[in-house]
Amino acid sequence: MGNPGIRRNRYMPSTIIANATIVTGDAARNVIHGGAIAITDDVISAVGSSADVIASNPGAEVIDGRGKAVFPGLINCHAHLVNVLSRGITEDFGFPPDLPFPVSIYSLISDEERITLATLGAVEAIRSGSTTLLEMASGIDVYAASIAGTGLRLILAENTDDGVVGPDYRPGQPPSGYSAGQRDTKLRRAADLFSSWHGARDGRVTCFASAQLVETSSPELLAEVRAMAERYDTGYTIHLAQSRLEIDTMIATRGLRPSNYLAENDFLGPRLVAAHCRYVDEGEIAALGEARTHITHQPAMAALRAVHPPIPALRDAGCIVGLGTDNNTQDMFEVMRTALRTERVATGNAISPQPEDVVEWATMGSARALQMEERIGSLETGKKADLFMIDMRRAHLVPTMRIVSSFIHNGQPGDIEAVMIDGKWAMRDGRVLTVNEAELIDEVDRIGRRAWTRMIEQHPDVPFSLNLSPG
Numbered sequence: 001m002g003n004p005g006i007r008r009n010r011y012m013p014s015t016i017i018a019n020a021t022i023v024t025g026d027a028a029r030n031v032i033h034g035g036a037i038a039i040t041d042d043v044i045s046a047v048g049s050s051a052d053v054i055a056s057n058p059g060a061e062v063i064d065g066r067g068k069a070v071f072p073g074l075i076n077c078h079a080h081l082v083n084v085l086s087r088g089i090t091e092d093f094g095f096p097p098d099l100p101f102p103v104s105i106y107s108l109i110s111d112e113e114r115i116t117l118a119t120l121g122a123v124e125a126i127r128s129g130s131t132t133l134l135e136m137a138s139g140i141d142v143y144a145a146s147i148a149g150t151g152l153r154l155i156l157a158e159n160t161d162d163g164v165v166g167p168d169y170r171p172g173q174p175p176s177g178y179s180a181g182q183r184d185t186k187l188r189r190a191a192d193l194f195s196s197w198h199g200a201r202d203g204r205v206t207c208f209a210s211a212q213l214v215e216t217s218s219p220e221l222l223a224e225v226r227a228m229a230e231r232y233d234t235g236y237t238i239h240l241a242q243s244r245l246e247i248d249t250m251i252a253t254r255g256l257r258p259s260n261y262l263a264e265n266d267f268l269g270p271r272l273v274a275a276h277c278r279y280v281d282e283g284e285i286a287a288l289g290e291a292r293t294h295i296t297h298q299p300a301m302a303a304l305r306a307v308h309p310p311i312p313a314l315r316d317a318g319c320i321v322g323l324g325t326d327n328n329t330q331d332m333f334e335v336m337r338t339a340l341r342t343e344r345v346a347t348g349n350a351i352s353p354q355p356e357d358v359v360e361w362a363t364m365g366s367a368r369a370l371q372m373e374e375r376i377g378s379l380e381t382g383k384k385a386d387l388f389m390i391d392m393r394r395a396h397l398v399p400t401m402r403i404v405s406s407f408i409h410n411g412q413p414g415d416i417e418a419v420m421i422d423g424k425w426a427m428r429d430g431r432v433l434t435v436n437e438a439e440l441i442d443e444v445d446r447i448g449r450r451a452w453t454r455m456i457e458q459h460p461d462v463p464f465s466l467n468l469s470p471g
């Protein structure tokens with residue numbers, strides 16, 4: 001192919017990855033064999049044939065990309081980084097978990113432990129090809145600096161709610177009431193996060209507003225969350241229709257299904273990224289589509305919950321759909337593969353989606369859902385230099401004539417050897433450069449054992465067996 005708009009920069013030395021397969025992720029889904037990508041500062045300054053890109057960037061550092069493929073960085077629209085603590089535990093008990101813990105495990109950890117857990121989650125995200133991640137949680141201010149330090153592009157969404165619940169609350173249950181004081185406290189914490197982080201790290205970190213759950217959000221809270229997003233000209237998010245219990249609760253308490261309750265309170269619309277939408281009926285799908293609501297689909301977690309949300313119908317109705325991981329894992333590679341397989345099973349269609357479709361969902365789809373499509377989501381001149389590079393010379397990948405298909409069907413996150421975010425290497429030659437990963441892994445293993453030991457010591461009647469042997 002030709003040489004689409006090389007932008008020369010005479011002053012800054014660029015980095016060029018040359019002689020590689022460039023999966024551009026552009027609208028035409030161009031894949032350039034023997035191609036090159038030039039990065040100047042934090043942006044992509046050229047994409048094209050190696051000869052053209054090298055000739056137009058004299059003095060650039062040239063990295064030989066022979067045997068490598070470069071993809072646009074993956075964009076995770078829905079993550080809870082600290083929840084790596086529940087790995088191996090909450091995946092197997094449904095949602096809300098059919099496992100009656102008397103208190104949340106997250107009430108048994110210190111701020112220091114929270115920082116370490118979240119940072120490990122961010123490292124996992126980078127290792128599996130993510131360059132952007134929306135973190136939705138409570139108390140993000142505790143660990144924001146640490147996860148920003150990993151180099152990830154972040155959207156921080158501090159949860160708010162005003163539903164009054166006890167320590168053993170399970171999502172989906174009705175709150176006992178609503179508290180204006182609690183609402184103000186949570187909104188203030190979210191506003192503080194905006195003050196500290198919206199636009200921080202040269203714009204690499206931004207914020208979203210967030211109402212955590214439909215069932216713990218009063219109409220007043222929903223109005224405040226939407227107003228907060230409008231004030232900062234950003235988006236907002238919520239968990240929506242994630243369990244059957246939530247549907248039953250909303251009908252019992254509000255006389256409306258969850259999406260209809262949000263519609264009635266003017267909460268739907270293109271600033272909203274609604275997570276899950278697993279149990280939406282035809283009327284809700286129409287309402288979500290009509291309002292041009294954005295959806296984030298977590299196919300791997302949905303599959304664990306034995307459900308495939310009506311994603312094709314939501315897309316047909318006009319929703320933009322991005323992808324996310326949800327709890328316990330940050331592996332967007334697994335998410336793409338699961339999105340392809342579960343949708344084929346759910347629709348009985350063996351030729352749709354195609355691997356190129358799921359790559360688009362995890363890149364441009366997610367970028368559109370987060371309203372960042374002008375800056376990220378594809379390898380095109382002028383966009384942010386967010387990318388990952390895989391080693392194609394692997395027993396499970398060759399031959400590599402159709403690398404997108406080979407990678408989605410047969411690849412592994414371990415094929416990813418380098419990740420660049422905002423023009424900086426966060427990982428290179430298989431090594432994460434921004435943290436001491438080995439120490440982090442040891443520490444998280446210790447934290448997990450300590451926290452779950454605390455749970456069992458404090459609540460010996462927990463009907464749950466764990467092998468808590470040290471080491």
Ligand SMILES: [Zn+2]
Binds near residue numbers: 275326
């Ligand atoms: Zn979630």
